[in-house]
Amino acid sequence: MARVEMKDVSCSYDGGMTYALRNVDMTMEQEGRYSLLGPSGCGKTTLLKIIAGLLEYTGDVYFDGQNMREVPIEDRSIAMVFQSPVVYPMSVYENLLFPIRREKLASQERERRVREISSILELDPILDAPAHKLGPADRQTVALGRALIKEAKIILLDEPLTSIEAEKRLVLRTKIKRIQEEQHKVFIYVTHDQSEALTLSDRIAVMNEGRILQFDTKEHIYEHPAYLFVGYFMGSPGMNMLEGKAKKGMMDFVDFTLPVPPDYEEYIGRHEEFEMGIRPENFTVSTRKKRDFIPFYCMDIQEKGEGLRILYLTSKEKRNELKAVGTFPDIKSGSEVWVLFPAGKIRIYDKESGKTVL
Amino acid sequence: MNKRSSKQLLGRTAKVIFFLLVLVVFLFPIYFMTITALKTRSEIETRTTIYPHELNMKNFREMTRGPWKRAIINSIVVCVSSVALCLPVSFLAAYAFSRRPFMGDIHLYFWLITNRMAPAASFVLPFFAIYTNIGLFDTKLGLLFSYTLFNLPLAIWIWMSFMEAVPKEIDDAAFLDGFSVWRYFLRVFLPVLKPGLITVAVFIWMFSWTEMMFAVNLTAVASKTLPAQLTVTVMRLGYGVDWGMAAAGGTISIIPGIVLVIFTKKYLTRGFVPLRRL
Numbered sequence: 269m270a271r272v273e274m275k276d277v278s279c280s281y282d283g284g285m286t287y288a289l290r291n292v293d294m295t296m297e298q299e300g301r302y303s304l305l306g307p308s309g310c311g312k313t314t315l316l317k318i319i320a321g322l323l324e325y326t327g328d329v330y331f332d333g334q335n336m337r338e339v340p341i342e343d344r345s346i347a348m349v350f351q352s353p354v355v356y357p358m359s360v361y362e363n364l365l366f367p368i369r370r371e372k373l374a375s376q377e378r379e380r381r382v383r384e385i386s387s388i389l390e391l392d393p394i395l396d397a398p399a400h401k402l403g404p405a406d407r408q409t410v411a412l413g414r415a416l417i418k419e420a421k422i423i424l425l426d427e428p429l430t431s432i433e434a435e436k437r438l439v440l441r442t443k444i445k446r447i448q449e450e451q452h453k454v455f456i457y458v459t460h461d462q463s464e465a466l467t468l469s470d471r472i473a474v475m476n477e478g479r480i481l482q483f484d485t486k487e488h489i490y491e492h493p494a495y496l497f498v499g500y501f502m503g504s505p506g507m508n509m510l511e512g513k514a515k516k517g518m519m520d521f522v523d524f525t526l527p528v529p530p531d532y533e534e535y536i537g538r539h540e541e542f543e544m545g546i547r548p549e550n551f552t553v554s555t556r557k558k559r560d561f562i563p564f565y566c567m568d569i570q571e572k573g574e575g576l577r578i579l580y581l582t583s584k585e586k587r588n589e590l591k592a593v594g595t596f597p598d599i600k601s602g603s604e605v606w607v608l609f610p611a612g613k614i615r616i617y618d619k620e621s622g623k624t625v626l
Numbered sequence: 627m628n629k630r631s632s633k634q635l636l637g638r639t640a641k642v643i644f645f646l647l648v649l650v651v652f653l654f655p656i657y658f659m660t661i662t663a664l665k666t667r668s669e670i671e672t673r674t675t676i677y678p679h680e681l682n683m684k685n686f687r688e689m690t691r692g693p694w695k696r697a698i699i700n701s702i703v704v705c706v707s708s709v710a711l712c713l714p715v716s717f718l719a720a721y722a723f724s725r726r727p728f729m730g731d732i733h734l735y736f737w738l739i740t741n742r743m744a745p746a747a748s749f750v751l752p753f754f755a756i757y758t759n760i761g762l763f764d765t766k767l768g769l770l771f772s773y774t775l776f777n778l779p780l781a782i783w784i785w786m787s788f789m790e791a792v793p794k795e796i797d798d799a800a801f802l803d804g805f806s807v808w809r810y811f812l813r814v815f816l817p818v819l820k821p822g823l824i825t826v827a828v829f830i831w832m833f834s835w836t837e838m839m840f841a842v843n844l845t846a847v848a849s850k851t852l853p854a855q856l857t858v859t860v861m862r863l864g865y866g867v868d869w870g871m872a873a874a875g876g877t878i879s880i881i882p883g884i885v886l887v888i889f890t891k892k893y894l895t896r897g898f899v900p901l902r903r904l
């Protein structure tokens with residue numbers, strides 16, 4: 269069992285002028301697969317290093333209820349894989365052996381553990397090679413092995429696939445996934461690639477500018493983004509964002525209007541301006557005029573793969589642009605189309621903070 | 627043979643001749659010094675010859691005794707102790723500067739570097755005054771201390787440029803794996819920094835081996851190093867310079883440089899190029 273808890277954690281690299289991490293509150297209740305997702309420079313690495321004990325911070329970090337402030341790095345039961353592949357200048361075998369040197373084990377037991385990890389990660393053929401002479405993918409695999417061989421409760425993975433050639437990325441990703449299924453630990457996986465986050469974790473924390481915007485299951489984050497930023501960052505293409513105004517009980521978007529969805533009637537009654545978000549997959553698009561459908565013009569069509577297409581739509585007076593994703597077999601580029609906005613899929617956000625209003 | 631390949635051949639020949647010429651220009655002084663050491667005194671003083679007509683080993687034999695032998699031993703002792711002292715000290719200092727920020731670190735570093743901006747001559751007088759008072763004048767220890775003033779800043783600077791190229795994550799990984807700092811130095815950091823270690827050692831050695839200003843002015847008899855002894859030999863005005871002896875001393879003095887360069891070329895030419903591979 270391992271429960272990781274952060275209370276009001278902040279971190280600054282320059283003595284308080286700017287903050288790399290701001291008032292983070294986050295609890296990972298139990299073993300499982302978590303990921304931190306966010307754009308470059310949002311503080312993901314900083315957060316991991318604080319959990320590992322490698323950085324100074326304000327606030328509190330608890331493992332299983334114990335405050336970790338005074339606990340030295342090597343006693344934290346943590347293993348970490350870094351963004352750039354780090355190996356020691358010795359053989360792959362010795363690299364794997366190093367983290368368990370300190371543990372009181374019989375030498376056969378150590379040997380057995382090394383063999384076990386090396387066979388899982390398919391390192392057997394290069395076990396005697398000098399680790400620092402290997403390519404980035406192999407070095408990162410060794411680093412992964414070094415992290416996994418320890419009896420650590422928490423495994424931190426900081427963009428382990430970023431510095432690896434594209435062809436080998438998938439192989440290593442599969443290895444990581446297999447390990448996650450076999451070992452029951454807390455895995456915290458950092459990435460700015462949402463597809464990695466989706467395959468390698470069950471709960472995702474989306475970060476931006478040193479804050480955690482939303483920490484939830486991936487389904488919930490996708491369906492109900494807490495911030496416009498989250499909606500836009502997750503999904504490809506991301507959520508459509510339209511600026512709207514309340515007018516005569518309707519939502520006005522300059523060249524078309526929509527009825528207010530029942531959930532948002534109260535908010536829109538009180539606020540004149542707001543942002544509307546809607547996922548590209550949620551539209552119904554027709555070639556013929558229908559009731560409640562809004563006329564748009566299809567500027568361009570792109571293949572998305574797996575039979576899906578992305579429509580680039582613009583409204584009558586070109587005031588609003590949308591992307592729609594679907595099969596759309598009979599839609600042609602350069603034609604007029606009619607689009608239905610399903611009320612249940614519309615999300616309204618505060619114009620100032622970008623935060624959901626529900 | 628067709629036109630094109632004969633043209634190529636001509637180009638190649640021209641290139642070879644050009645580089646041979648360059649080689650001759652650069653090597654001739656060294657050649658001339660060496661053969662001068664092998665000539666007899668009368669041959670040196672009567673005519674200019676480009677090879678010794680009569681082989682004379684006396685000058686080199688002279689190197690193995692008396693003041694010359696002492697000078698060579700002094701030089702080696704001062705160089706070895708300079709490397710032994712400055713290498714570890716500069717390593718630790720550079721590690722602190724590059725990995726462990728502390729209050730005023732930039733100012734301390736800058737002050738160290740500025741020590742190298744003054745000419746050695748400006749330090750001679752204070753060193754002389756202090757050394758004569760505390761009994762360090764004409765001692766190898768005194769030379770060692772004065773060389774350290776010049777060796778340390780450069781050594782720290784070279785170390786740091788090598789250390790900056792080693793990702794800090796390797797420190798973090800090692801501490802997470804339970805290395806102690808010393809163990810980390812020994813097993814991880816130094817092996818990665820081997821080219822840096824060799825470069826720093828070579829620079830310290832070469833500075834101490836070639837240094838003249840302190841060697842001449844802070845020693846009298848017992849602690850003269852090879853460059854000082856050479857200077858004395860060449861400058862003995864009025865008595866007539868013993869060219870053969872000076873040439874033999876000069877020849878001996880360039881040997882360590884040649885040997886060092888041959889054995890460490892691989893590391894020196896790689897120089898300060900980042901070692902990002904690790």
Ligand SMILES: Nc1ncnc2c1ncn2[C@@H]1O[C@H](COP(=O)(O)OP(=O)(O)OP(=O)(O)O)[C@@H](O)[C@H]1O
Pocket residue numbers: 281282288306307308309310311312313314315351460
């Ligand atoms: N050692 C440091 N000194 C000063 N500022 C730093 C340092 N490390 C990170 N920062 C700053 O802190 C912020 C957060 O950095 P961090 O490395 O945590 O981002 P990240 O989310 O991991 O980004 P990336 O995806 O690029 O790895 C950035 O603005 C960065 O410039």
Ligand SMILES: [Mg+2]
Pocket residue numbers: 312313314351426427
């Ligand atoms: Mg990072």
